[in-house]
Amino acid sequence: MPSDIRIKICGLSTPETVAAAAESGAAYVGFVFFPKSPRNIDLATARELALDVPNGVAKVALTVNANDVFLDQLADTVPLDMLQLHGAETPERVLAVKARYGLPVMKAIGIADKGDLPQIEAYEAVADQLLIDAKPPKQAVLPGGNGLAFDWTLLAGRKYWQRPWMLAGGLSAVNVAEAVQRTGARQVDISSGVESAPGVKDIKLIQDFIAAALA
Numbered sequence: 158m159p160s161d162i163r164i165k166i167c168g169l170s171t172p173e174t175v176a177a178a179a180e181s182g183a184a185y186v187g188f189v190f191f192p193k194s195p196r197n198i199d200l201a202t203a204r205e206l207a208l209d210v211p212n213g214v215a216k217v218a219l220t221v222n223a224n225d226v227f228l229d230q231l232a233d234t235v236p237l238d239m240l241q242l243h244g245a246e247t248p249e250r251v252l253a254v255k256a257r258y259g260l261p262v263m264k265a266i267g268i269a270d271k272g273d274l275p276q277i278e279a280y281e282a283v284a285d286q287l288l289i290d291a292k293p294p295k296q297a298v299l300p301g302g303n304g305l306a307f308d309w310t311l312l313a314g315r316k317y318w319q320r321p322w323m324l325a326g327g328l329s330a331v332n333v334a335e336a337v338q339r340t341g342a343r344q345v346d347i348s349s350g351v352e353s354a355p356g357v358k359d360i361k362l363i364q365d366f367i368a369a370a371l372a
């Protein structure tokens with residue numbers, strides 16, 4: 158596996174786990190702003206965490222169908238490098254968010270079967286990055302962060318995408334090598350696979366995942 162894989166550790170909520178991710182080689186750290194998530198943090202906590210992120214590690218805010226009132230507060234409070242839109246935001250909403258905040262936007266797209274693939278091209282035209290994640294089950298409370306993988310062979314033989322993209326969904330230290338090999342991903346994103354309990358990040362699991370992805 159190549160060693161230039163870029164890794165995002167998402168759903169961080171403590172200074173210790175942010176430091177572990179950065180020191181181990183993560184290229185991105187993610188903060189979740191979605192009240193239903195066990196990884197949700199408030200703006201003041203996020204600001205403190207973000208201020209300690211070393212230069213060169215991108216700070217990503219994950220939101221789900223957030224309105225401008227919340228995004229205004231977020232952008233005013235937390236120093237950020239990217240917004241991750243993980244809900245049902247339309248391509249038009251992606252463009253509006255990009256224009257309003259002047260930050261790169263990564264749009265998450267849920268994949269369950271080949272019928273979901275055309276969405277990727279629709280968002281490729283407007284987003285700065287794409288996050289290709291497993292589509293959540295119908296009854297799921299969370300639109301992501303469920304520890305579920307999708308059928309990676311759906312991405313085999315795909316056309317070249319013009320935007321950088323990340324693979325997400327059910328990744329772990331055990332399967333990340335196979336995931337990268339099957340999909341050709343150059344970037345990977347993980348949340349529940351580096352937790353000891355929902356919302357509780359584990360430093361050893363973070364270190365092991367990053368080592369496995371970079372190996």
Ligand SMILES: O=C(O)c1ccccc1N[C@@H]1O[C@H](COP(=O)(O)O)[C@@H](O)[C@H]1O
Nearest residue numbers: 194301302303304326327346347348349
């Ligand atoms: O992590 C969350 O709580 C979350 C909540 C709402 C939307 C997305 C969320 N997480 C994102 O989902 C991917 C996949 O997670 P997992 O590794 O399968 O647990 C994760 O990388 C986050 O970007």
